[in-house]
Amino acid sequence: MTSFLGMKGDKVPGTLPASFYERESTAVAKDLLGKILLVRSQVRRPLESPRALVTAGRIVETEAYRGSDPASHSCRGRTPRSALLFGPPGLAYVYFIYGNYEMLNCVAEPDGLAGAVLIRAVSPLFGESLMERRRGGLPRTRWTDGPGKLCRAMGVKMAHKGQTFAGPALYVTDDGFRPDKAMTSPRVGISAGRSAYWRYFIAGDPFVSRAPEDSQARPQKW
DNA sequence: AACACGATCTACT
DNA sequence: GTAGATCGTGTTG
Numbered sequence: 001m002t003s004f005l006g007m008k009g010d011k012v013p014g015t016l017p018a019s020f021y022e023r024e025s026t027a028v029a030k031d032l033l034g035k036i037l038l039v040r041s042q043v044r045r046p047l048e049s050p051r052a053l054v055t056a057g058r059i060v061e062t063e064a065y066r067g068s069d070p071a072s073h074s075c076r077g078r079t080p081r082s083a084l085l086f087g088p089p090g091l092a093y094v095y096f097i098y099g100n101y102e103m104l105n106c107v108a109e110p111d112g113l114a115g116a117v118l119i120r121a122v123s124p125l126f127g128e129s130l131m132e133r134r135r136g137g138l139p140r141t142r143w144t145d146g147p148g149k150l151c152r153a154m155g156v157k158m159a160h161k162g163q164t165f166a167g168p169a170l171y172v173t174d175d176g177f178r179p180d181k182a183m184t185s186p187r188v189g190i191s192a193g194r195s196a197y198w199r200y201f202i203a204g205d206p207f208v209s210r211a212p213e214d215s216q217a218r219p220q221k222w
Numbered sequence: 223a224a225c226a227c228g229a230t231c232t233a234c235t
Numbered sequence: 236g237t238a239g240a241t242c243g244t245g246t247t248g
Contacts, residue, residue, distance in 0.1 A: 063229070071229070081244060098230050099241025105229090118229055148230050189229055 014173035015166045021089035025108035025115035028089075029064035030200050030220065032106065034179040037122055038171040041155030055131055055154040057122030057144055058177065061201040061208045063187045064108075066115045070192035074114030084162060085114040092170055094151075094161040101148030104156045106165060106172070120147045120188070120199070122154075123207045130155075146209045185217035 016035070021028055038056040045052075065072035065085075073082040073095070084093045084107060093105040093116050109115030122144045124131055131153040135143045144150040151157075165172040181203040186194050188211045200220060201208045 065229075073229080076245085079245070095229085096243060097228055099228095099243080101230055103229065120229085146230070152231095187229070 012167055018090050021108050022110050025064040025066050025117055028108040029062040029117040032059050032062050033202055034177045035059050036173045039154040040169050055127030056125045060123050060205040061121035063118040064198040071190040085116055092160050092163045094158055102151040102156050103147050104151055121145050121207045121209050122150050141206050145207045182220040183217040184220040185213040188213055
């Protein structure tokens with residue numbers, strides 16, 4: 001897993017083809033469950049090893065946003081902030097909210113159609129001491145069990161906006177892991193679009209954010 | 223130029 | 236369970 005970190009010119013095993021992201025964002029959201037997200041935050045100190053400031057985790061919770069869906073930033077058309085949503089898939093759409101938190105999304109849908117997948121929770125796999133430090137020594141299960149928390153823990157910043165998920169700052173990879181049971185529910189923290197079951201999560205995973213929406217969750221077929 | 227608010231989280235009752 | 240933090244963005248004047 002760490003063989004390619006910082007190794008210029010190395011192949012990146014398991015990164016996903018553009019065709020993966022170039023589908024309906026609901027399909028991409030479901031299929032991102034179980035994939036690995038790796039983040040390299042900017043190296044600040046010259047002597048730091050390439051591995052430093054790298055964290056990785058398995059994606060366990062996602063949400064889809066699409067087109068004119070009233071809960072999506074794309075709903076009122078293209079704005080300076082949301083322009084990326086209308087562009088080519090496979091890029092990171094990062095935004096800042098509540099004066100405090102970054103949110104990390106994968107742009108989905110073909111070029112010209114708006115869509116994205118919000119990464120809501122991951123299960124830590126690598127760089128755990130860094131995550132723990134960034135999360136102020138909180139218990140492990142509270143490092144990455146929410147979209148703002150995981151960006152804190154993994155060092156996702158606005159500077160990642162527009163980066164691809166094929167590196168060198170962000171990676172989504174497939175290591176062959178397949179979750180056995182997935183659930184779907186309404187999306188968390190929105191008032192519009194409550195009828196769309198566009199939140200996906202791995203059933204029983206301790207890093208899934210606990211939400212009121214869980215009471216309405218139902219099994220998701222693959 | 224001013225304003226209202228948000229795909230959240232934490233602290234505190 | 237709920238209030239407060241805190242600021243970029245989009246909308247309105």
